[in-house]
Amino acid sequence: MKTLLLASTALLFAVPAMAQASAAMTTSTAPASASSSAVPLGRLSDAARPTGYRIDLTVDPAQPRFRGHAEIDTRVARATRSLFLHGNDLTVARVAARVGARTIAARYTQVDPSGVVRLDFDGELPAGTVTLTFDYDAPFMTGGEGLYRVKVGEEWYAWTQFEPIDARRMFPSFDEPGFKTPFTLSITAPNGQRVFANTPETGQTAAGKGMTSHKFAPSKPLPTYLVAIAVGAFDVMPGDAPANAVRKEALPYRVIATKGQVARLKLAASEGPKILALHEDYFGTRYPYEKLDQIASPVMGGAMENAGLVTYNDTLLLLSPDAPASQRRSFGMVVAHELAHQWFGDLVTPTWWTDIWLNESFAEWAGNRVGELWQPGLGTEVAQLAEALSAMDTDSQSVGRPIRQEITRNDQIASAFDSITYQKGGQMLTMVERYLGPDRFRAGVRYHLDRFRYGNANADDFFASMAKGSGDSGVVPIFRSFVEQTGVPVISIREDGAGWRIAQRRYRPIGVAAVAPQTWNVPVCARQGEVRSCTLLTATQGTLALKGAGAAIPNADGAGYWRYSLDDAGWQTLMAGAAALPAREAMAAADSLWADFAAGGAGFARVVAGARFLAQHRERSATLLLPSAIGGVERLGLSSAGNAGLRRLAAELSLPRLTALGALTLRSGAYATEESGQSQLRQSLVSYAAFVAKDAAIRRQLADAAQAAIDGDTRALDTGYRTMAMIVAVQDHGVAFMDALRTALIASSDPLFRQQAVYALGSADATATVARALVLREDAALQSSERNSIMRVLTESPAGRDAVFALMSRDFDRVANTVPSFGRARLPLLFAGYCTADKAAAVDALFRPKLAVLGGGELELGQTLDGIRQCVALKAAKGAEIEAVLAK
16 A cells, blocks of 8 residues: 555655344444453454355445445364454344354444454354355445535446555455455446455356346455445447466456546556566566456545555656656556565565564555656656655654564554655665665565465565575574664764774654664765775674775665765765766765754755755756755744845855756647756645745746636646645735635646646645635545545645644544544654644644544654654754854
């Protein structure tokens, strides 16, 4: 799963989921009671294990509820009168167990809001094989969770999103990743509607009353979270993924979207098979399922790797011919991520959520690798590193979690889907691959997938596979040191003759509490020309012998998950040549310099000098990484003089380079023949000049183009500049433009335009426009995900953040309930942009009593408070220095 739920979009500078029952039973829902200690709020016991499911659903998306009949073949470990399993908000009319020719009736009780259910049988359930049967109905969800429905145009549609624990909203189940079984689905839907599931459809029969029953082939063994269906008046572009050296025959391949979107499916239809083939080549085995459908949903919070029926947010799968590079890059990265999951996650599945990193870290690593191979010019590799460097900031806080976090309760699961699992894990794998060498690393991966094919594995299994498959048992301590502890190593580097003296410690920014000393098994590599020199630093101190000639660049290719610290002369020398470095090494240097400053090492003047050196780098992320960090000091609450100095510096860091690229035109297609990297650099510089330098001329040009586009000039504004232009128009033209934009949004069927317009509406930053945005957040004409996006984006400005905080203070439960359950734990992070002690106290007072309502969030609240306090400490320690430098 590639989740976008409540995650801040990195827009600035980038813009760019019963036959024989003897008696009718009714559902009851019981709160935790005196016996609640027996309720399994994490893993179920070994009392029963499913061996297969048969699920028959009646799904009419135009209705508020659906019906189901489920049969679960189950192996019972020992005789019992009760069993625990899962079901969430299901109204169960009848439940029983079939034991041979005998039927034992049962009572169904939901005993916990997370969806834990107890079955109490009228007689003893014997050990051995039984079949649990259920007749039930349940409500459709309205956001991207469970079985949800959405109205698009005049049609109703239904999709599923089950990861992590929402399969229980569609059918009673043993809803854990360790239970992999075949699933056989039958779905009855209105005549004329298309129905999709994980496996090929095997037949249709008339079901009466305007309904048709669709039968599907039994699946390969799957966990519940990978089961998927979709029902509605979909457009389908059929085809095949051609045979290749690994897969000797064509694979049925379709791309699917809501009615009227077929033209935007062309890129996914043509390029999806190419991305799949790149994975098959790497893994050395064919795609492991019978067919591959890729389907778009307007409210999906990212993408989900359902076996054979992969689901994406519309903007990830539906691209117009003029799609900007940023959208094409997202398509490649996310499609590659989800298809990598067909091996890591679907073919081999974690035994429990503690090891979800085995899914997501690998899909992140493999997806970025393949995305770069697919279209190198889009900048996937540098985008991956930028995300990993951001994850280091999260990993450096006082409050955190390791990649492999022991999960004991359901309310901890959602917190495992974060930048530590995805970006830290992915970068850690990049580091290990470069250290081992790609051939040995791939041998370990292939051995692991072959060893646990269609089964489950945990971290120990994976470590053992990598050691045996790669032929290097020394890889295990490297993995463990990064997977099992929090924090980022910082490597102190000092020249020592023909090599370096190096030392490691945990990186600790100003304001982060000290912890016990830590060490990692760190692959430390440097580059001189084409020569790499590496050592494995396992102790606090060590040496690196340099084998090449010329300047030695730390963190070769930016592959390591570590930062480094130099003395002032070292920083001067390195940054003076940074503009000529490969992009990833320049980014790693810029990140480490800023990190050194934030930890009390390098001075702010050295940071500014580094930004000036990098201003001429050819790659946008390397050019703007330090300027972006410098722009963030506005959060500290600068004086008027400090703000003016920041604007001047931002202009110096962007306008000359922008001018050198030529006169700016925003009209559609103006740069269609330009090299992609230069186009993306220009867009990033324009964004930085507009939002940090606040250059009046550029803002006026952007706002005027946005107004012209909304007024009907279809060529006035290129898609690559549309988001930033509409943001500026919202901020500078006010409520009148917002209302015109809302009208255009409602009328549009273009997913990208809708997403960009929603982001712009949420970017209101003044009293009147923020008030209007909050009204629009309640607008029923918008999709539920769009309304939540407005709220999220509002919190990126001080005025909007205060307004959303006030709203939640007045009406917390209602606001929280508009967010899909998977995203609620992240709500505290909306307020991480605050930077005063009183705001930290207010956030704590608001959220701590509401953690039960959120179903989690203790980690996220701790990270939010820690981030605010870290900002306060940085201001106290460095505020005067920053002001003095900006005043020059």
